[in-house]
């Protein structure tokens with residue numbers, strides 16, 4: 138039976154995330170979480186470390202860090218994929234959370250500290266459940282760094298709490314995409330970086346995506362639509 142590690146990460150510092158386009162992503166994506174967990178795995182000599190270099194591997198799915206409101210409820214998304222409102226307390230998710238940071242040489246926008254985000258990792262291949270738990274325990278102890286390293290204190294998230302639950306695959310035919318889905322019929326193109334093992338260089342991969350927020354009417358069962366689902370692409374929410 139697949140398991141889900143579910144918890145709350147809180148931004149202890151401001152952070153910024155490179156966006157495929159339009160400037161800034163307002164929350165860390167599954168592939169960023171996967172990259173950071175990969176570093177922990179490598180650093181800790183875990184068996185799972187090898188798996189992180191295979192971007193097609195979906196034995197573990199690292200989902201986007203969708204923001205959660207003050208009451209720990211996940212914000213709802215409109216059809217453009219913009220987060221609007223907490224369905225429980227009405228808390229709005231808006232652009233006031235951006236701040237401009239100036240250094241001697243540059244300036245950039247970042248997302249303010251203090252916001253809370255969902256941690257969701259689905260372990261389909263239970264051979265790796267133990268390693269994932271070790272990674273999450275390290276995350277609990279030291280925090281996890283996500284985002285661009287513009288300065289050393291940047292992008293630190295602390296894990297407020299977590300648990301493991303059983304999770305069933307979803308089944309149905311009316312969905313909204315909670316994250317971009319990589320599919321051949323996608324109209325939009327994004328470029329993601331692939332870290333080359335044991336070096337500092339990056340490969341670039343072009344992917345065709347259907348953007349988050351899109352409604353999909355298709356009979357389907359599983360955790361995510363399309364390919365590269367282990368990186369958090371294609372998360373679906375039943376309508």
Ligand SMILES: [Zn+2]
Nearest residue numbers: 206208223226
């Ligand atoms: Zn709320």
